[in-house]
Amino acid sequence: MKIFFYKTLLVAFIFFIVFKITIGSLINEIENEVYKMKSKENIEMFKQNLREQMMTAIQKDEFIKKEDAELINLFIKKIQKDLNVHNK
């Protein structure tokens, strides 16, 4: 009983440490990244970046190239057409 008790404790402890160092460590890292992504500061930074990019776009002489503008135009028209067809 005594030897069994000690060995069980030792095995459980070693298992816990090995699990934590291997899989637990990975989970910890992922959790930390998720926390950072979800954080208020990150969302604020994203909004700020978006604003800055929009300002940059406004200040540029030509933001969308001619080919891209034509492509986007065609794409929007296609969407409008499909929406009209399906909403009749």
Next chain:
Amino acid sequence: MKQNKIVNFQYYEKFFIIALFSVYFFVASQIFVDYGFYIDEKFHRANGFYWLNYLSNFFGFTDLSQISEIKLKEIEGFTLPNIGNWNLYGVIFDVPAAYFEIILKINNPIDYYQMRHFLVFIFFFISSIFFYQILKNRFNNILVSVVGLTLFILTPRLFGDSFWNNKDIIFLSFYTISLFFYFKFIDNPSTKIIILLALFSAIGTTIRFAGIFLPITLIFFFIIDKISKRNEINFKTIIFYFFYFFIFLYFFWPNVWADPQGALFSSLNLQMSWKGNINFLGKYYFSGNLPYYYLFFWIVISTPLIHLFFFTFGFYSYAKRLLLRFLTIEQNSIHNDLWRSRNESKDFLVFINLIFFMSVLSFLNINLYNSWRLGYFLYIFIIYFASFGIYLLIIKFKKNILQLSLIFLTLIFFLTYRIILYHPYQSLYFNALVPTYIKNNVDVDYTGLSSFHFLKELIKNEKSNKPIKIAANSWYPLWRMVDLLSEKEKSKIIILANDQKTQATYLYSNRIYDIDKRYYKKYDIPSNFKKIKEFKIDNTIIFDVYKRLD
């Protein structure tokens, strides 16, 4: 003749110890005023009056109730959390401190905060006496006990914190006292010792829930005792202990009186622990998802090399012996077990404490922050094993005891020099081998100890008659320090919020941030400001000051 010599030696030993403690007390009483004030002092003062008011109402002390209520209402500040929502902290320090403030009629902010600082020191001083008794009880050797005690007192982060930290130092103190009575319990589980062990372990538990581990180890030892058929601990003793433990726990935890289930549930869920971002080696982590090596790393960089050397030697020697004991365990032999004598069982107790807390604090995503102050009580076990290492060295070199003593003395001088070098910022200590880039890429002055010194110096040196506008360019409520200034000094400054920093003349930063400065602009220094001061100790930057140029 021989008996006379022993009596004389005991007399000198006693004299030497009293002299050592007297010197320590005298030095402390001279320097405790040098220390800064930390971020939570105002909150804990309010906590003291909140519970003093509750207790005086409960016991019908009308005068005390009225005074404490007035004092509580006087403590205000928009940066302070609501005490009613954050009242789970232990009362063992805050209530006596509030009581002394009333009884001694201390009304000057500096005086009552310094009184609290001195009270923290008194707790630590008492615990150091108990730590000495622990070493004496275990090793029965004056040199080991004295060197071990010196290491305990001169552990820089404990030395510094013992003059202000009213949470971690108080917990460490009660854990030390509990451990002493545990040792006494192992020697002789008399009724008096059981009650005292229950008392101090219960008080420890009210301060930090980690204190519950000592009662748990008692059950663990009881199980081992039964399956080993030692029969040294009987069931009645355990019941007796837990009966008193829960009585004292209830008595010293007034929060439980009003709402037992709610208070216990909140404590078990660690609802009072702060959660936020921690700067560790230049990268920001959520306090509950720190790398597993966070605690170990902090212990290594903030503990003096002398401690680390003796601890490594002592811990290695003990672990080796324990492994050998484990490999030779026999089913029906008390002799062939994890320990053979009472002294060895004490070593085992400290060993499982260290391993348990290191594992829990490192691997169970406990919120760690402010370096590793929450784990400072681990120093009890670290210094115990360091003393164990010293004990083994003394046995090994018993013929050269004088030379060995001189080596210890030299090492202690070096340690003292390092402590003087850091004064009064020993709480921010790094050992001599830590490179500068590490020191400046972790949280250093996390409680803003430097802010009061900064304000005093700025006010003293500023010649202008106009009020000086100051903003904190770090995650720190500088407003809380203004209460400590005199009315004349207060009139000379205006504290601005971080988002108003462009209007300030000076920016103060204790270099603690709630966000990663590399990606967020909240703490960027406006272009019309220039750094005028970088306060450093041992190449560790404690705080920065910027001044507006136009």
